[in-house]
Amino acid sequence: MTDVLVVDKLNAxxxxxxxxxxxxxxxxxxxxxxVLGANGAGKTTLLRTITGLVRPTGGRILFSGADLxxxxxxxxxxxxxxxVPEGRGVVAELTVDENLRLGGLWRQDKADAKKATAEVxxxxxxxxxxxxxxxxxxxxxxxxxxxLGRALVARPTLLLLDExxxxxxxxxxxxxxxLLKQLRDTTGLTVLLVEQNVRGALSIADRGVVMSLGRVxxxxxxxxxxADDGLRHAYLGF
Amino acid sequence: xxxxxxxxxxxxxxxxxxxxxxxxxxxIWRAARVxxxxxxxxxxxxxxxxxxxxxxxxxxxxxxxxxxxxxxxLGAVVERGLMRFVGHANPLNDVIVALGLxxxxxxxxxxxxxxxxxxxxxxxxTKAIEVGGVxxxxxxxxxxxxxxxxxxxxxxxxxxxxxxxxxxxxAAFAPEVSRLLGVNVGRMLTLGWALAAVVGAVAxxxxxxxxxxLHPHAxxxxxxxxxxxxxxxxxxxPVGAVVGGIIVGLILSYVSGYLxxxxxxxxxxxxxxxxxLLRPGGIFSGxxxxxx
Amino acid sequence: MTTTKVRPARSPISRLITPRQTGPRRGSTLxxxxxWVAVGAVAVYxxxxxxxxFRNYQxxxxxxxxxxxxxxxxxxxxxxxxxxxxxxxMACGAYTVALAQNELRDRxxxxxxxxxxSLALGVLVAALAxxxxxxxxxRLRGPYLAGVTLAVALVVPAFTTRFAGLFNxxxxxxxxxEPAPAALGPYFPPERWQAWIAVGAAMVSxxxxxxxxxxxxxxxxxxxxxxxxxxxxAGIHVARTQVLAFVVSAGCAGLGxxxxxxxxxSVSPSVFGLTLSLNLLLAIVxxxxxxxxxxxxxxxxxxxxxxxxxxxxxxxxxxPGLANKLEGNxxxxxxxxxxxxxxxxxxxxxxxxxxxLGRTIRRRF
Numbered sequence: 001m002t003d004v005l006v007v008d009k010l011n012a013x014x015x016x017x018x019x020x021x022x023x024x025x026x027x028x029x030x031x032x033x034x035v036l037g038a039n040g041a042g043k044t045t046l047l048r049t050i051t052g053l054v055r056p057t058g059g060r061i062l063f064s065g066a067d068l069x070x071x072x073x074x075x076x077x078x079x080x081x082x083x084v085p086e087g088r089g090v091v092a093e094l095t096v097d098e099n100l101r102l103g104g105l106w107r108q109d110k111a112d113a114k115k116a117t118a119e120v121x122x123x124x125x126x127x128x129x130x131x132x133x134x135x136x137x138x139x140x141x142x143x144x145x146x147x148l149g150r151a152l153v154a155r156p157t158l159l160l161l162d163e164x165x166x167x168x169x170x171x172x173x174x175x176x177x178x179l180l181k182q183l184r185d186t187t188g189l190t191v192l193l194v195e196q197n198v199r200g201a202l203s204i205a206d207r208g209v210v211m212s213l214g215r216v217x218x219x220x221x222x223x224x225x226x227a228d229d230g231l232r233h234a235y236l237g238f
Numbered sequence: 239x240x241x242x243x244x245x246x247x248x249x250x251x252x253x254x255x256x257x258x259x260x261x262x263x264x265x266i267w268r269a270a271r272v273x274x275x276x277x278x279x280x281x282x283x284x285x286x287x288x289x290x291x292x293x294x295x296x297x298x299x300x301x302x303x304x305x306x307x308x309x310x311x312l313g314a315v316v317e318r319g320l321m322r323f324v325g326h327a328n329p330l331n332d333v334i335v336a337l338g339l340x341x342x343x344x345x346x347x348x349x350x351x352x353x354x355x356x357x358x359x360x361x362x363x364t365k366a367i368e369v370g371g372v373x374x375x376x377x378x379x380x381x382x383x384x385x386x387x388x389x390x391x392x393x394x395x396x397x398x399x400x401x402x403x404x405x406x407x408x409a410a411f412a413p414e415v416s417r418l419l420g421v422n423v424g425r426m427l428t429l430g431w432a433l434a435a436v437v438g439a440v441a442x443x444x445x446x447x448x449x450x451x452l453h454p455h456a457x458x459x460x461x462x463x464x465x466x467x468x469x470x471x472x473x474x475x476p477v478g479a480v481v482g483g484i485i486v487g488l489i490l491s492y493v494s495g496y497l498x499x500x501x502x503x504x505x506x507x508x509x510x511x512x513x514x515l516l517r518p519g520g521i522f523s524g525x526x527x528x529x530x
Numbered sequence: 531m532t533t534t535k536v537r538p539a540r541s542p543i544s545r546l547i548t549p550r551q552t553g554p555r556r557g558s559t560l561x562x563x564x565x566w567v568a569v570g571a572v573a574v575y576x577x578x579x580x581x582x583x584f585r586n587y588q589x590x591x592x593x594x595x596x597x598x599x600x601x602x603x604x605x606x607x608x609x610x611x612x613x614x615x616x617x618x619x620m621a622c623g624a625y626t627v628a629l630a631q632n633e634l635r636d637r638x639x640x641x642x643x644x645x646x647x648s649l650a651l652g653v654l655v656a657a658l659a660x661x662x663x664x665x666x667x668x669r670l671r672g673p674y675l676a677g678v679t680l681a682v683a684l685v686v687p688a689f690t691t692r693f694a695g696l697f698n699x700x701x702x703x704x705x706x707x708e709p710a711p712a713a714l715g716p717y718f719p720p721e722r723w724q725a726w727i728a729v730g731a732a733m734v735s736x737x738x739x740x741x742x743x744x745x746x747x748x749x750x751x752x753x754x755x756x757x758x759x760x761x762x763x764a765g766i767h768v769a770r771t772q773v774l775a776f777v778v779s780a781g782c783a784g785l786g787x788x789x790x791x792x793x794x795x796s797v798s799p800s801v802f803g804l805t806l807s808l809n810l811l812l813a814i815v816x817x818x819x820x821x822x823x824x825x826x827x828x829x830x831x832x833x834x835x836x837x838x839x840x841x842x843x844x845x846x847x848x849x850p851g852l853a854n855k856l857e858g859n860x861x862x863x864x865x866x867x868x869x870x871x872x873x874x875x876x877x878x879x880x881x882x883x884x885x886x887l888g889r890t891i892r893r894r895f
Contacts, residue, residue, distance in 0.1 A: 051418060077420040089415035091408055102408050105401050106420035150419070273673035275680075323874055330612050333676050334815060335873045337614070341808050342866030348859035352851070458804055462684055465677045500691035507681040511666050514674055 002064070004029045004158050004190045005050070010059035012049040019045045021214040023059070027158070027207075032184055032191040034201035034222065036236065037211035043194040044086050046211070047160050050192075051076055051083045063158065077106055082156035086163055088147040092136035096127055099135060099146055103153035113153065120149035123179075141172040148176070152183075158190045159183075165197040173197060177204045198236050202226050210235045243374065245495040246488065251379040252448070253487020254386040258441040259464035260471065260479035261390070262434040267473045269410045269430035272321070275336035278461030279343040280316065280435055281442030282454060284308040286347055288443050289358050289452060298361035305439045313435025317428045347454045356452040382444050389437055390480060396433075406430055459503060463490060466510045472520025482520070559744050567733045574729045578722050586721035587793070588833050593728035594789040595829035597735040599813050600822055601782025604739050606811075607820025608748065609775040610755030611675055615663065615682035616783045617806035622659045623652035623784030624791040624802065625690075625697060628705040631792075635706040642711055645792070649731065652788035653781045660780020664773040683807045687799040702798025705791045724793050731789045735782045740822060742778060751775050805862065812869045818881030827880045836861035 007025035011018065019042045027033045035043050048054045050061055052073040061068040063081065071079065091099055100120060104113035121128040124145040130138065138146065144164055151159060161180075165173040181204040183189045195201035202208055208225040210218040218225070218235050225231055232238060259277065266274045274280075284305045292301025316339070324335050362377040397403035408416040409426035417423055445460060446452055467486040471478020486509060493505040513520065578586055598620060605611050630648035634640075663682060667675050690697040697703065710723035742748055750771045753761040762768055791797045813828025839861045843853060876883055 053414065053417075073417040074420055074422050077418065083418045085415060085418065089412065089418070091412045091415060093411045094404075094408065098404055101401075102404060102416070102419050102421075105405060154420075273677065275673075275676065320870065320874075325874075325877065328877070329672050330606075330610070330676075331873055331877065333612060333673055334811065335870055337808055337811060338866045338869030338873065340866070341805070341812070341862050341869065344805075345859040345861075345863035345866060349855050349863065352855050353858065455804070459684055462677070462681045466681070469674070469677070498692060500688050503681065503684040503688045507678070507685055510678050510681050514670055514678065515666060518674075 002029050003027060004064060005192065006060075006062040007046075007050065008060040008062070010046075010049060010056055010061065012045060012054050012056045014045075014054070018057075019214050020049060020056075023211075023214070023216055025209055025216065025219070027190060027192050029157075029190050030184060030188040031206040032180060032193055032204055033207040033209060034205035035192065035194045035209050035211060036196075036198055036201065039196075040213075041211040042214040043211055044162055047083060047085075047162050047192070047194055050160065051081065077154050077156070080155075080157035081160065082151035082154050082158070083160040084147045084151050084162060084164065087166075088143050088164075090135040090138070090143045090146050090150075093134065095132050095134055096138070096146055097131045099150050100127075100153055103150035107154070112155075116153045116155055120152055123152075124149050140167050141169065144168060144172070144176060148179070156189070158192065160192050160194075162194045163196060164193070165195060165200060173200055177201070180204055198238070241495065245491045247375045247379065248495075249488035249491030250484060251375065251382050251487070252445070252491060253484035254382050255441050255445040255483075256460070256464045256467045256487050257480040257483025258386045258389055258437055258444075259460060260467040260483045261393070261476060262437040262441070263464060263468045264471075264473060264476050264479040265393075265430055265434040265437070267468075268476075269406065269427055269434075270321070272332045272336075273465070273473075274431075274434065275333055275461075276316065276339040276343065277434070277438045277464075278442075278457035279340040280309075280312050281438040281460075282347055282452075282457045283343050284312060284435075284439035285358075285442040285446050285457075286351055286452060288439075289356070289446075290351075293359075298359075302440075302443060305443045306436055309436035309439030310432045312439075313432035314428050316435070317431035321431070322424070322427075344454045351452075351454075353454060358446040358452050360447040378447070385440065385444060389440060393433070393437070393476070402426075402429070459506070462503070462506050462510075463487075466506050466513070469510060470513050470520055472522045475520065475522045478520050478522040481522075560741060563737055563740050567737055570733060571729070574725070578725050578729075583719050583721040586719065586725040588837065590721065590725040590728035590793045591790070592829045592833045593725070593732040594786050594793060595810075595813065595832050596732040596826055597786030597789060598783045598810060599817070599825035599828045599832075600732070600735045600739045601779030602810055603814040603817065603820055603822065603825045603828070604743060604748075604751070605775050605779040606814060607818075607824075608743060608755065609751040609772065610671075611667070611772060611775065612672070612811075613679045613776070613779070614676055614804065614807045614811070615679035616779070616810055617802045617804065618682050618686050619656045619660055619780045619783035620787030620790065620806065621686045621797075621799070621802035622656040622780075623649075623787035624797045625703070626652040626655040626784070627788035627791045628703045628797045629696070631706050632703065640708065642708075644708065645727070649785060649788045649792075652791075653784045656784020656787065657777050657781040660777045660783075661773065664776030664780070667776065668769040668772040679807075680804065683804045686802050690799040697799075700799060702796055702801075705795045705797060707792050707795055728789045728793060731785050735785055736822060738778065739782065743822075747771070747774060809862075809865060812865045814879075815869060815877075816872055816879050818879030821879070821881040823884075824879050824881035835864060839864065 003026045005025070005027040007023055010020050010023040012020040023042075023046060025033075025046075035046065037043055045054060049056050050068065052068065052071065056069060063079065066079075068076075076083070091102070094102070100117050104116060107113040126142055127145055127149060130142065135143070135146070148164070164176050168176070177200050180191055180193070184191060193201055193205065202222045202225060205222040208218075208220060208222045209216055218231065220231070225236065259281070262277055263274060266272055266277075287308050288301040288305035290301075291304045292298050295301070320335065320339070321332065324331050360378050362381050397407060405416070405421045406426045406429060408419070409421050409423040410430070413423045441464075442457055442460070446456060463486055464483065467482035468479050469482070470485055471480070471482030486506075489509060490502050490505055494502050574589075578589065581589070598616060602613065602616055605613060627648045630651050631644070634644050634648070663679070667678055670678060687700070690702075691699045710718045710720060714723070743751075750761070750766045753764065753766055754768050754771050758768055761771075787802070809832055813832050814825060816831060817824030817826065817828035840857055843856050843860065848856070872879060
């Protein structure tokens, strides 16, 4: 099984403040990897550095063998990487339909982009009902669906998700998690999932990576992490 | 009564030009959160170029097209080559750099063309068309309305129906997210400035024949009036810019007609102060926080 | 032995709640400034005897601009209010002085006290105009304030045309100025006398601004510029602070405009247009926003650059038409280009560059 994403001794920070210290991470194809840890551990910065919003000060990022550091942020989606940022990134001033269209604008194959949009509407029925509504008129759960749907319109191979369960009711969170699992199973989508909701994330993840103060402190199979009491207490707090 | 009607139509004419110019200001404000204080000076440059070309070639249309192309290039160059590099540590930096550009452009125009007022010939008859014995408007007024209306419609279609318009709006509302979705935000910003410059260029070409003529400082008062119009409508609102332009055009026309043309700058100042003190968000001020 | 002055890092809030220090400490600031003024006056006295009339005229012009730039750099640099209307405020002072001087001459009122009274009137009128604008603009920030003051700048020709009977529209007025006092001798060059007047006015302006800047008002200016909410929480009345800064800078502009009227013995609206306001902006940015030394550099450049440009173009063989176009506009083009370059490369201006140089030198030795 090939590794879709390889992060090798990654260092990054904001100005003089280092946030990521020698982070190593591998994400095999067709798996869900959960990145866990407390606030301030560097999880969001990790995703932002992978996609190039933050410039790394050292280390490598390889996506299917290609060095991502040389790739501009705008080019990522063309290579098959979709990033749903912290806070979802739904453009509040645009309608649901416009947000989804935005996800597929870069595509040469317009027909397939339309098809992908239709598939997203099928997948997220509440969105189909509110096509003409503006982003800021949606509820939290609908916004998450929109953000996810917009990422899926691009038919990505790697999906980076930053705290999708943030601010959502448990039922909605469960739906999102189930959906991710379904996507992995049916389409072979690779997911790197940053989460505070440890139980929810580990319930669908194949691998779990725990970060603390910018470093990776534990990297293991998800079942192993859940099963081993010692590890669970030490790193996950329950 | 006749005078009032005549002034009203004249005001609508000028108002259309102010509306276009205000639209240019709003375009850049929405895209870059910057008031382009150099918009007037840029319009003077393209207007001079347009009239020189049309005099040389003998065709107004050629000059007009030249202004369009010139505006596009000038806007793109100003954004790409200058405004992009302005540091944002101090919010006044953009304004000061734009003002430096005003000094530079106005002076260059003065060096190349001199400071006297030059005639800018109207392409159409200036004689008023009479309706029911009352002189209402001239063919040139109709041309102005037609042109501005076309611009407004084209821009509206561009922004709401096309892919590039969607990209530009996304780049303005949410630049970081847009980059993640494959939008080249820098290019959209340049395009926004270029479009605004084209609109400003057209407005400049349209209004100058009705003024005293071409002069390096001819657009100063137009900028001030259009700035007032944009503020009246609310800097974030394109519809507001158009409405504001018409309102300011009418007010200035009445002031000019009843109190004397020399007092128009005072009227502009009064309008500005009135709006900024009473309803700073513009008459269309609706509170909309940018949430995600 | 040199001691490096280390300014303790104190937030605007802590500086403001420090109890007002009276007595020797406060006195020393005023004394220090008066000492500077005395030294400057003596220096100018000797310099003015050593240079020819044209240079004295240039010195006078620099001093006139210095009156304005001192107040403007305080307003924009320390208080954060960008004003494009100070050309119009200069016009207020200039026209007031012109009218006062002419009126008093017409009534046969003469004497050495006439000019100071006219200048004081000019300051008053400009300060009143500044108060009016300041009150309206107290709540405006950034581009909104710039836009309003730009509109103010455009109002000058409107007034001079509307009240053409008084202001003589575009042609302007000539200003009657009494010649140098007889006590100085019959051959005393008028340019030197004008230079003394102008430099005297500049000293007054600098003294007032410098003392204000070092007082709690100056600290309030900076506090509002840096963080309005924090300033409000610290008990500063924001609107009053903004108006005070505007009024003082307007008074300075009025003084500068009045002095300019005296030097050139004429006033006309074209001199005080938007271009003048933009030139003043260049002057304070180039010199260094917020620095009084910077204000001096800026004023110097405002006079020197057009002069140098004319000298250089004179060297070339140019048609009178082209020479004419260049003379008015080339300095402005250079001004604009300089403003852009300074803002991009060295936003702190000349004074900041000197400070940085001073720091590097101090570090080495």
